[in-house]
Amino acid sequence: MFSFVQTFASTGPPPGTAPRLRVTAIWRIWTLIGSTIAGIGVAVAVIAWQLPETMRAGTIDSAYYAALEAAEQLRVTRAYYTDAVLAKVRDHKDFTLTHEHKSSAAGLPIPASFVKDVSEALRQRNIGIDLVSPYPWPQRGTAALDAFESDAWEALKHDKSMIFRRQETHDGERWLRIGLADVLTRQTCVDCHNNHPQSVKRDWKLGDVRGIMQVRKNIEQPLQEAESRAKSIIGSLASAWLFTAAALLLAGFGMHRRTREKEKTQQRIEHLAFHDPVTGLGNWALLSERLQSFFSRPGLSQKCAVVCLDVAGFKEINEMLGHAAGDQILQCVGGRLEGLFKRPATVVRTNADEFVLLLPDEDDAGRIDALMGEIVSTLAEPIQTSAGPIAVKIVCGIAMAPRDGNSEDNLLKNADLALQNAKAEKKTWLHFEAAMNAERHRQLQLKNDLKKALERDEFAVHFQPVYDLATNRITAAEALLRWRHPQLGYVSPAIFIPIAETLRIIDEIGMWALAKACEEAMHWPARIDLAINLSPVQFRSPTLVQSIASVLSKSGFPAKRLELEVTETALIHDEKIASEILQDLRASGIRVALDDFGTGFASLSYLHAFPFDNLKIDRRFTGDVARSQSRGAAIFGSAVALAHTLSMETTAEGIETPEQLERVCSAGCKRGQGFLLSKPLPAEEMAKLLAAEASVGACTPATEQAA
Ligand code: C2E
Numbered sequence: 001m002f003s004f005v006q007t008f009a010s011t012g013p014p015p016g017t018a019p020r021l022r023v024t025a026i027w028r029i030w031t032l033i034g035s036t037i038a039g040i041g042v043a044v045a046v047i048a049w050q051l052p053e054t055m056r057a058g059t060i061d062s063a064y065y066a067a068l069e070a071a072e073q074l075r076v077t078r079a080y081y082t083d084a085v086l087a088k089v090r091d092h093k094d095f096t097l098t099h100e101h102k103s104s105a106a107g108l109p110i111p112a113s114f115v116k117d118v119s120e121a122l123r124q125r126n127i128g129i130d131l132v133s134p135y136p137w138p139q140r141g142t143a144a145l146d147a148f149e150s151d152a153w154e155a156l157k158h159d160k161s162m163i164f165r166r167q168e169t170h171d172g173e174r175w176l177r178i179g180l181a182d183v184l185t186r187q188t189c190v191d192c193h194n195n196h197p198q199s200v201k202r203d204w205k206l207g208d209v210r211g212i213m214q215v216r217k218n219i220e221q222p223l224q225e226a227e228s229r230a231k232s233i234i235g236s237l238a239s240a241w242l243f244t245a246a247a248l249l250l251a252g253f254g255m256h257r258r259t260r261e262k263e264k265t266q267q268r269i270e271h272l273a274f275h276d277p278v279t280g281l282g283n284w285a286l287l288s289e290r291l292q293s294f295f296s297r298p299g300l301s302q303k304c305a306v307v308c309l310d311v312a313g314f315k316e317i318n319e320m321l322g323h324a325a326g327d328q329i330l331q332c333v334g335g336r337l338e339g340l341f342k343r344p345a346t347v348v349r350t351n352a353d354e355f356v357l358l359l360p361d362e363d364d365a366g367r368i369d370a371l372m373g374e375i376v377s378t379l380a381e382p383i384q385t386s387a388g389p390i391a392v393k394i395v396c397g398i399a400m401a402p403r404d405g406n407s408e409d410n411l412l413k414n415a416d417l418a419l420q421n422a423k424a425e426k427k428t429w430l431h432f433e434a435a436m437n438a439e440r441h442r443q444l445q446l447k448n449d450l451k452k453a454l455e456r457d458e459f460a461v462h463f464q465p466v467y468d469l470a471t472n473r474i475t476a477a478e479a480l481l482r483w484r485h486p487q488l489g490y491v492s493p494a495i496f497i498p499i500a501e502t503l504r505i506i507d508e509i510g511m512w513a514l515a516k517a518c519e520e521a522m523h524w525p526a527r528i529d530l531a532i533n534l535s536p537v538q539f540r541s542p543t544l545v546q547s548i549a550s551v552l553s554k555s556g557f558p559a560k561r562l563e564l565e566v567t568e569t570a571l572i573h574d575e576k577i578a579s580e581i582l583q584d585l586r587a588s589g590i591r592v593a594l595d596d597f598g599t600g601f602a603s604l605s606y607l608h609a610f611p612f613d614n615l616k617i618d619r620r621f622t623g624d625v626a627r628s629q630s631r632g633a634a635i636f637g638s639a640v641a642l643a644h645t646l647s648m649e650t651t652a653e654g655i656e657t658p659e660q661l662e663r664v665c666s667a668g669c670k671r672g673q674g675f676l677l678s679k680p681l682p683a684e685e686m687a688k689l690l691a692a693e694a695s696v697g698a699c700t701p702a703t704e705q706a707a
């Protein structure tokens with residue numbers, strides 16, 4: 001049964017949104033990783049580009065400051081020498097100030113020679129300090145200035161505070177040269193320059209730039225060291241970058257995989273939320289979503305048809321042939337329906353054997369009837385299952401929008417109502433009609449009233465006599481339940497028993513009927529047996545055997561006079577349990593009859609498997625038995641012969657005409673029941689009939705007696 005109380009809120013995003021989500025998440029991961037790798041790469045490249053130059057500059061700067069320091073120290077030392085030594089000995093006759101002091105015993109170096117000598121000592125320590133000047137005196141002779149010296153002289157002449165510097169390469173090695181103005185800062189020096197006979201210039205003044213103090217420093221080795229340090233730092237940075245990039249890529253692939261897996265799981269969950277796992281078709285949620293979006297289409301005509309489709313007797317097929325065969329049937333039905341209907345039509349499986357077709361923009365009853373014909377003929381082809389080929393029948397209910405409803409709930413409810421009516425009327429399909437709603441309300445009312453019927457004492461048991469056809473005497477009576485509805489009058493058990501079964505109140509009602517029937521039957525002659533029907537649902541109760549025993553013991557009705565009538569449906573649920581129950585019942589002396597024989601599925605196999613005492617041949621065959629050359633007559637005769645071979649009693653149900661009675665007798669059937677012999681009677685009338693029969697002592701059927 002379709003449930004319309006359920007709301008159709010989707011359990012997740014509609015199908016089809018997951019891939020977009022995946023692209024976004026994975027795109028984010030790779031953008032982050034890509035930009036991180038690129039960012040670090042750019043930083044490493046900038047460092048690799050700048051670092052050697054920076055380190056070279058640093059090295060050169062250190063060399064520059066070292067050179068400057070050396071020059072300053074030499075200037076300070078020379079000043080000290082000039083002030084502390086030369087000033088004292090200048091006028092002393094024992095000493096001579098000369099640049100040739102090395103060859104003279106009393107010669108002391110003039111300041112320029114002092115500088116030259118100290119420079120020579122320093123050259124051992126990789127630093128060269130010279131005093132150079134365009135003036136040949138005191139010791140330069142004709143030596144010319146080189147390019148650096150000339151440029152330095154030109155610059156320092158005008159700005160004696162500046163430091164002239166330049167880098168040069170000689171013999172493949174790099175050198176740093178700096179030049180400082182060598183200024184006359186002592187009057188002694190000025191006088192000496194102006195008065196010395198070899199001096200070519202005699203107008204020197206304090207503060208004049210006499211020459212250049214030049215420092216040369218070989219910077220090849222420190223530069224090479226700085227360059228190799230830069231290279232190794234760049235190498236380390238590049239390795240760190242490569243390592244980081246590899247780690248990030250690895251992490252990225254891991255996250256990518258996990259995200260994919262998570263999203264696949266998400267997709268699977270979404271798929272499951274909208275699809276039926278057995279058939280792969282859509283489910284309720286999908287149908288609901290399609291209907292909702294259909295009804296919310298703005299400005300479009302909301303024409304559509306909804307077909308609720310049931311596989312008839314699926315529950316029994318499933319129980320009898322097993323769930324594997326049941327699933328194969330559902331898959332095949334789903335596949336065939338899907339083959340017939342392409343988008344925009346929707347085919348979904350909503351419940352066990354229930355399918356729904358949604359046909360948008362369709363409201364033509366004629367076209368739908370033609371479609372239904374196509375569906376029926378497509379599904380008529382037997383379905384191959386693991387239990388062999390199975391032919392299935394379908395039942396359908398159709399509702400169309402806007403005529404039969406203009407909301408999803410209404411439309412589905414009405415299509416289902418049409419389906420229930422088609423089932424009840426044994427039609428293959430029915431279109432919804434407004435009158436069906438009234439019937440539905442009646443059903444609902446019946447349900448509610450039935451729940452209270454027992455406590456309101458609205459049930460009664462009637463008895464239909466069963467005749468021994470050889471003696472024409474009543475041999476038993478079948479208890480048949482009656483419900484006196486306060487407004488509707490007698491309601492047929494064919495209507496209320498199935499409702500009681502679905503309400504699960506059949507056990508209680510069934511036991512009440514048994515107790516009531518036993519109570520009445522206690523007043524009957526001892527040779528009259530009591531037959532009572534057991535519902536297949538009662539048959540599933542684990543306490544059935546004890547409950548029956550308890551009713552029998554309370555009423556005092558002997559078990560050997562009781563016959564329980566069961567149908568095949570009671571047996572197919574679980575053959576093993578059914579067999580055990582039947583054995584237990586028979587062990588306690590109760591007899592068991594197979595009711596409605598010939599209307600089920602596998603009657604012959606049940607006859608073989610279960611120990612029945614009586615075979616009640618359905619009234620369909622009894623009806624056929626009188627028709628000349630009918631197959632029903634042949635089946636009837638064979639059933640009787642088979643039952644006798646298996647040592648069973650035979651009872652013909654539904655004998656309505658003398659002709660049928662005669663044929664039933666001549667087929668060898670032992671017992672008979674039917675309106676011709678007697679209708680079901682209230683308990684008092686049954687008791688009267690039995691009393692009358694006892695007094696007449698004859699084998700006259702009730703109808704004849706009445707006549
Ligand atoms: P059933 O067990 O096959 O019972 C026989 C049905 O056939 C009865 O219908 C009876 O009135 C009807 N009948 C008897 N002779 C003739 C005839 O000559 N012609 C026609 N056309 N019908 C005849 P009823 O009483 O309406 O019961 C219908 C079904 O309801 C029963 O079929 C049985 O399956 C079920 N039922 C009745 N009482 C009980 C009960 O106490 N418990 C259970 N579980 N089911 C019951």
Ligand code: CA
Nearest residue numbers: 478533565595
């Ligand atoms: Ca019966």
Ligand code: CA
Nearest residue numbers: 595596616653
């Ligand atoms: Ca029957």
